[in-house]
Amino acid sequence: MAFTGSDIIKIIFAILLPPLGVFLERGCNADFLINILLTILGYIPGIIHALYIILKF
Structure with missing residues (x-):
């Protein structure tokens, strides 16, 4: 997969x-x-979720 x-x-x-x-x-x-909810609860889970969404789609 090319970026x-x-x-x-x-x-x-x-x-x-x-x-x-x-x-x-x-x-x-x-x-x-x-x-937004994950970022409020903890910055690191928000980053992990964001990277997952970006790399998945």
Whole structure:
């Protein structure tokens, strides 16, 4: 699987601000809301979820 320039930018956003990375990949849906909740509960779970969403889709 090849990464594009936009995937790299999304990964950087996912590390700095996880909900933004998910929003750029999937838009405003359940994944975005789950990521906001995970980021509030703990920053690391938010990052892991964001990277999973970006790399999966």
